[in-house]
Amino acid sequence: MAKISGNAVVGQSGGPTAAINATLAGVISGCLSAGFEKIYGMRNGIEGLLNEDFIDLKNYFSSPDCKELTSLSHTPAAALGSCRKKLKDDEMAAKMYEIFEKYDISYFFYIGGNDSMDAVAKLSDYAQRNPDLRKMHFIGVPKTIDNDLVLTDHTPGFGSAAKYIAASMQEMVKDCAVYKTRAVTIVEIMGRDAGWLTASAGLANAVGGSGPDLIYLPETAFSEDDFIDSLNNLFENGEKPYIVVAVSEGIRDKNGNYVAEAAMSGQVDSFGHKYLSGTGKYLENLVRDRIGCKVRSVEINILQRCAGHLLSKTDIDESLKVGKGAVDIALSGESGKMAAYERKTICGKYSCNIVAMDVKLIANEIKKVPAEFINENGNGITDACVEYLKPLVLGECEIEYKDGLPYHFSF
Amino acid sequence: MAKISGNAVVGQSGGPTAAINATLAGVISGCLSAGFEKIYGMRNGIEGLLNEDFIDLKNYFSSPDCKELTSLSHTPAAALGSCRKKLKDDEMAAKMYEIFEKYDISYFFYIGGNDSMDAVAKLSDYAQRNPDLRKMHFIGVPKTIDNDLVLTDHTPGFGSAAKYIAASMQEMVKDCAVYKTRAVTIVEIMGRDAGWLTASAGLANAVGGSGPDLIYLPETAFSEDDFIDSLNNLFENGEKPYIVVAVSEGIRDKNGNYVAEAAMSGQVDSFGHKYLSGTGKYLENLVRDRIGCKVRSVEINILQRCAGHLLSKTDIDESLKVGKGAVDIALSGESGKMAAYERKTICGKYSCNIVAMDVKLIANEIKKVPAEFINENGNGITDACVEYLKPLVLGECEIEYKDGLPYHFSF
Numbered sequence: 094m095a096k097i098s099g100n101a102v103v104g105q106s107g108g109p110t111a112a113i114n115a116t117l118a119g120v121i122s123g124c125l126s127a128g129f130e131k132i133y134g135m136r137n138g139i140e141g142l143l144n145e146d147f148i149d150l151k152n153y154f155s156s157p158d159c160k161e162l163t164s165l166s167h168t169p170a171a172a173l174g175s176c177r178k179k180l181k182d183d184e185m186a187a188k189m190y191e192i193f194e195k196y197d198i199s200y201f202f203y204i205g206g207n208d209s210m211d212a213v214a215k216l217s218d219y220a221q222r223n224p225d226l227r228k229m230h231f232i233g234v235p236k237t238i239d240n241d242l243v244l245t246d247h248t249p250g251f252g253s254a255a256k257y258i259a260a261s262m263q264e265m266v267k268d269c270a271v272y273k274t275r276a277v278t279i280v281e282i283m284g285r286d287a288g289w290l291t292a293s294a295g296l297a298n299a300v301g302g303s304g305p306d307l308i309y310l311p312e313t314a315f316s317e318d319d320f321i322d323s324l325n326n327l328f329e330n331g332e333k334p335y336i337v338v339a340v341s342e343g344i345r346d347k348n349g350n351y352v353a354e355a356a357m358s359g360q361v362d363s364f365g366h367k368y369l370s371g372t373g374k375y376l377e378n379l380v381r382d383r384i385g386c387k388v389r390s391v392e393i394n395i396l397q398r399c400a401g402h403l404l405s406k407t408d409i410d411e412s413l414k415v416g417k418g419a420v421d422i423a424l425s426g427e428s429g430k431m432a433a434y435e436r437k438t439i440c441g442k443y444s445c446n447i448v449a450m451d452v453k454l455i456a457n458e459i460k461k462v463p464a465e466f467i468n469e470n471g472n473g474i475t476d477a478c479v480e481y482l483k484p485l486v487l488g489e490c491e492i493e494y495k496d497g498l499p500y501h502f503s504f
Numbered sequence: 505m506a507k508i509s510g511n512a513v514v515g516q517s518g519g520p521t522a523a524i525n526a527t528l529a530g531v532i533s534g535c536l537s538a539g540f541e542k543i544y545g546m547r548n549g550i551e552g553l554l555n556e557d558f559i560d561l562k563n564y565f566s567s568p569d570c571k572e573l574t575s576l577s578h579t580p581a582a583a584l585g586s587c588r589k590k591l592k593d594d595e596m597a598a599k600m601y602e603i604f605e606k607y608d609i610s611y612f613f614y615i616g617g618n619d620s621m622d623a624v625a626k627l628s629d630y631a632q633r634n635p636d637l638r639k640m641h642f643i644g645v646p647k648t649i650d651n652d653l654v655l656t657d658h659t660p661g662f663g664s665a666a667k668y669i670a671a672s673m674q675e676m677v678k679d680c681a682v683y684k685t686r687a688v689t690i691v692e693i694m695g696r697d698a699g700w701l702t703a704s705a706g707l708a709n710a711v712g713g714s715g716p717d718l719i720y721l722p723e724t725a726f727s728e729d730d731f732i733d734s735l736n737n738l739f740e741n742g743e744k745p746y747i748v749v750a751v752s753e754g755i756r757d758k759n760g761n762y763v764a765e766a767a768m769s770g771q772v773d774s775f776g777h778k779y780l781s782g783t784g785k786y787l788e789n790l791v792r793d794r795i796g797c798k799v800r801s802v803e804i805n806i807l808q809r810c811a812g813h814l815l816s817k818t819d820i821d822e823s824l825k826v827g828k829g830a831v832d833i834a835l836s837g838e839s840g841k842m843a844a845y846e847r848k849t850i851c852g853k854y855s856c857n858i859v860a861m862d863v864k865l866i867a868n869e870i871k872k873v874p875a876e877f878i879n880e881n882g883n884g885i886t887d888a889c890v891e892y893l894k895p896l897v898l899g900e901c902e903i904e905y906k907d908g909l910p911y912h913f914s915f
Contacts, residue, residue, distance in 0.1 A: 109679045137684050170678035177683070260813050260909050267581035267912060268520045268810040272588070273548055300907035303914075394802045399679040402671050403813055405908065486908035496711035497816065497897035498671050501678060503714075 097129055097424070098228075099199025103150075104135035104142060105236070106205035106212070107177075109170035110250030111257070111401045112412040113204055113236045114502070117173065118166040119416020120202045120234065121150055122157040126417075127424055133196065134504075138176035138205070139212060143185070145192060148173065148504055164502040166409055167492055169401030172504060175205075180212040186219040190226055200230045200423050204416075206237035206248075210431055211456035217429030218453070230423040233431035233452045234416060238398045240289035243458040244450040245433035249415055250398075252408030252485035255293035257400040258282060259486060261393060262304055262339060263297040269335045270303070275328060276335045276387040277380050280305065281373030283397055284341040288312050288462045290397065292474050294339035296486065299479040305339040306331075312462045313471035314347040320376070321383045323472055328386075342372045352376070402499050406488025411445055418447030431455050443484035508540055508835070509639075510610025514561075515546035515553060516647070517616035517623070518588075520581035521661030522668070522812045523823040524615055524647045525913070528584065529577040530827020531613050531645065532561055533568040537828075538835055544607065545915075549587035549616070550623060554596070556603060559584065559915055575913040577824055578903055580812030583915060586616075591623040597630040601637055611641045611834050615827075617648035617659075621842055622867035628840030629864070641834040644842035644863045645827060649809045651700035654869040655861040656844035660826055661809075663819030663896035666704035668811040669693060670897060672804060673715055673750060674708040680746040681714070686739060687746045687798040688791050691716065692784030694808055695752040699723050699873045701808065703885050705750035707897065710890040716750040717742075723873045724882035725758040731787070732794045734883055739797075753783045763787070813910050817899025822856055829858030842866050854895035 103120045105113055117134075124132045134148035135141035154161050165172060180186065193199070201216070203209050213233040220229055235242050238254035262280065269278050282291040288310025298304035307323055309315055327336050344352045353375040373390035380388040411434065419432040430449040437444045466478035493500040514531045516524055528545075535543045545559035546552035565572050576583060591597065604610070612627070614620050624644040631640055646653050649665035673691065680689050693702040699721025708715035718734055720726055738747050755763045764786040784801035791799040822845065830843040841860040848855045877889035904911040 105682075109682050137682075140684070168678070169675050171682045174684070175682040256908055261807055261811070263909060263912065264580050264810040264812055265806055267579070267812075268806050271516075271520050271548075271582045271586040273551070273585070296907075297909055300909060302906075302909055302912060391805045391807070392803065393807075395676055395679050396672055396802070396804070396807070399675040400672070401675055401678075483907065488908065489905055494900055495713075496707075496894065497667055497899065498674060498708055498711060498713055501674065501713060 097127060099197050100131035100133065101129045101200035101202065102133040102135060102142065102198045103202040104138045104204070105171035105173045105175050106138040106203060106209040107175060107236065108206070108398060109175065110236055110238050110398050111169040111253040111404055112250040112408050114168045114172045115166035115409045115412035116204050116234050116236060116249050116416040118162040119413040120204070120419055121154050122162055122413070123417035123420025125154065125157040127420055131196070133198065134173045137174035138178060139180060140176040140178045141174070142192060143188060153504065161502065164493065164500065166413055167401060167404065167490055167499070168501040169399040172502060179208065180215045183219060186216055189216070193229060194227060199228060202232050202234055202419055202423070204234040204236050206235070206239070207242065207456060209233060210242070210452050213431070214429065214452045214456045220428065230428045232419045232423045232427070234419045235431060235433065238290060239284060239287055241287035241459050241461070242455055243460045244455050245431070246436040246445065247434055247485055249408065249412035251289065252405035253403070254290055254397050255296070255482060256405040256486035257403045258290055258293050258393065258397055259296035259304070260403060262294045263302045265391065266297070266303040266305065266337050269337055270333070273334055274387055277324060277338065277384070278335065279338045279340060279373045279376050279380070279388070279390040281340055281342055281390060281392045284311060285343040286311055286459050286461065288341045291339050291341040292462055292466065292478055293482055295474040296479065296482055300483070305337040307336070307338045307472045308474060309338070309340045309344050309472060310462055310467060311341045311343040311345060313467055315344040315352050316347070317379060324380065324384060338376070340372060340376060344372060401501070402492060404490040404492070405486045406490050407485055409490050415447055422449045429453065508538060510608050511542035511544060512540045512611040512613065513544040513546060513553065513558070513609045514613040515549045515615070516582035516584045516586050517549040517614060517620040518586060518647065519617070519809060520586065521647055521649050521809050522580040522664040522815055523661040523819050525579045525583045526577035526820045526823035527615050527645050527647060527660050527827040529573040530824040531615070531830055532565050533573055533824070534828040534831025536565065536568040538831055542607070544609065545584045548585035549589060550591060551587040551589045552585070553603060554599060564915065572913065575904065575911065577820055578812060578815065578901055578910070579912040580810040583913060590619065591626045594630060597627055600627070604638060604640060610639060613643050613645055613830055613834070615645040615647050617650070618653065618867060620644060621653070621863050624842070625840065625864045625867045631839065641839045643830045643834045643838070645830045646842060646844065649701060650695060650698055652698035652870045652872070653866055654871045655866050656842070657847040657856065658845055658896055660819065660823035662700065663816035664814070665701055665808050666707070666893060667816040667897035668814045669701055669704050669804065669808055670707035670715070671814060673705045674713045676802065677708070677714040677716065677748050680748055681744070684745055685798055688735060688749065688795070689746065690749045690751060690784045690787050690791070690799070690801040692751055692753055692801060692803045695722060696754040697722055697870050697872065699752045702750050702752040703873055703877065703889055704893055704897070706885040707890065707893055711894070716748040718747070718749045718883045719885060720749070720751045720755050720883060721873055721878060722752045722754040722756060724878055726755040726763050727758070728790060732790070735791065735795060749787070751783060751787060755783060812912070813903060815901040816897045817901050818896055820901050826858055833860045840864065
């Protein structure tokens with residue numbers, strides 16, 4: 094193995110997922126295999142980098158396949174901590190370069206979503222404009238339950254969230270089925286701009302289980318009248334007294350206004366995203382007013398992004414692989430790249446390779462659910478969508494339990 | 505084996521749980537072992553009985569340990585359907601006796617909570633007042649995630665709900681821990697009158713994991729001022745920027761009024777229970793007003809009672825056992841009894857026997873969390889509570905998966 098020049102640093106950013114620690118485990122494993130002298134972990138992303146708040150990861154993980162890395166990969170949320178800090182300007186980048194010099198860091202791995210890729214893009218842009226600075230390798234590693242990053246077939250963390258949502262929906266449908274009274278249950282699922290998670294609620298129907306009757310994504314204009322018509326139609330012509338609806342938090346009307354606009358606080362988060370709440374509750378009140386039957390709404394809330402007790406093995410295996418792949422990409426001399434998933438389906442058999450994509454083309458883009466994945470009425474998913482989703486939720490991880498509860502790694 | 509006189513009927517009632525089908529599997533298994541000629545399942549509890557809407561259970565289950573019974577025992581919610589119908593008067597009981605005659609039924613098993621035990625109590629009372637009627641064996645089998653039935657150490661379904669809540673809390677605490685900003689997360693857990701489920705949220709802390717910082721049960725008078733003081737104290741003197749609170753939906757102030765009284769609709773269900781909603785949301789607004797930090801509320805909602813993907817093996821094994829035990833109690837000649845759990849702890853080793861208890865002493869009573877299980881400040885649980893809860897969540901079931909999702913039995 095060629096001698097590596099400099100040390101590595103890795104950080105996590107953005108919202109927690111059930112798989113972001115598996116990706117961290119992959120990066121650490123890759124770095125241990127590569128023989129880095131020092132592998133630093135930034136505490137709370139670039140906030141920790143700027144404060145020189147580092148963990149010496151070799152103190153925790155002795156070999157590329159030690160059992161602590163397996164524990165880490167089954168632990169939800171960001172073990173190193175996260176931040177919402179944006180890389181704002183050249184001044185901040187210059188400050189980071191001082192720290193890279195001080196700690197002899199040449200390899201920078203940042204695991205996160207859209208905004209994290211923006212940070213990697215800005216750092217590599219800064220490097221290009223300042224060719225006299227030390228040679229750095231800035232590599233982004235994807236993470237988001239939302240599955241809305243472009244140039245990657247899917248994102249680490251999505252498969253586990255999708256599995257949890259599909260399994261929980263199936264259970265809730267069973268729960269709703271016990272009574273003979275007319276009732277509507279509305280389940281609100283995360284997704285501001287892209288409906289991937291809500292689409293996955295439909296998986297149970299497609300594989301012979303029981304899923305929701307209606308599915309509404311942000312990609313289709315939502316009509317309150319059509320919604321009420323669909324419910325009435327199901328009550329009159331369907332065979333069941335209960336109806337279950339899966340709905341994205343971010344559904345909008347034909348003018349692009351959030352359906353629950355009135356219920357929203359109007360606050361924005363530090364990235365300028367509108368804070369959403371109350372779509373399920375809004376529709377619950379609508380059904381009560383317009384139909385008058387028993388109705389309730391359920392918000393799966395943060396459980397859908399941190400349910401480490403129900404992981405997709407495919408997702409966790411791939412999340413480890415993309416972490417290791419990111420190290421390989423860096424060692425091949427690249428910078429300003431994101432390690433991405435490329436799907437191969439040969440004779441119906443799914444596989445997934447790691448490829449390097451230009452991070453500039455990824456940051457600030459959103460991959461929406463394509464039209465061919467949504468049914469004609471805009472209230473369900475198609476077979477093509479099921480074919481896309483199905484391999485991503487396959488397999489279960491062997492979770493370690495202690496005293497009846499999942500055992501979690503922590504620093 | 506002595507020849508059994510007459511057939512058996514079994515039904516499910518009340519809210520769904522993750523273990524009520526395991527109890528049904530136990531009753532069916534026991535009846536198959538006993539050699540009943542016919543084993544009827546009532547569809548939707550006594551509603552189905554009165555409508556003669558029966559399933560011939562021997563068509564689905566061939567032997568006392570067939571694999572379909574295992575599938576049934578891992579399927580959440582009531583597979584036979586449930587109802588909220590009350591046994592109102594002698595007229596209804598007389599109608600039932602006509603049906604018992606018609607179908608030659610002498611053994612009646614009813615799986616449910618408080619209200620179902622009331623039905624069994626009324627039927628056996630009716631039998632006592634009408635000694636010339638056919639000889640019947642009315643046996644109640646407990647079921648409730650709330651753990652609030654008296655004369656039984658705990659209830660089937662509670663252990664799995666407690667495990668799900670403790671595991672989900674642990675995951676949510678991990679989720680909350682990723683940022684460095686001050687934040688309060690309030691998790692609302694089911695429990696109108698008894699705080700058993702909310703208490704179980706504290707299990708993770710006790711076994712070396714991460715659980716909530718504050719726990720509020722309906723058994724202790726809730727003070728808004730004390731709550732805000734506790735939060736401020738934790739922010740000032742604690743080591744973490746985030747605080748996680750577990751709260752029962754039914755917490756009340758010192759005058760016995762629900763804390764979220766104003767937020768409630770005032771509607772009552774068909775048993776006259778007050779419908780509760782919004783305790784978490786109410787406290788969220790209180791914290792926003794009085795402290796002004798980032799705050800959110802999460803309602804675990806129906807997921808806590810139907811999460812068949814995360815079962816306590818102890819709970820499922822015992823739920824099967826209590827179903828079989830109910831058949832044994834009936835065959836011994838008893839009527840008007842509930843099959844109950846009796847805990848034995850010998851040299852620190854937990855075990856659980858099935859005993860017969862008078863159903864009249866159980867119906868309409870509520871078992872609350874005792875004072876010695878709640879800490880002095882009324883905002884946490886004691887070691888004695890942990891010792892009580894711990895054995896009930898132990899062990900994991902091997903769930904069958906199909907296409908990445910749990911496989912569920914259905915009729």
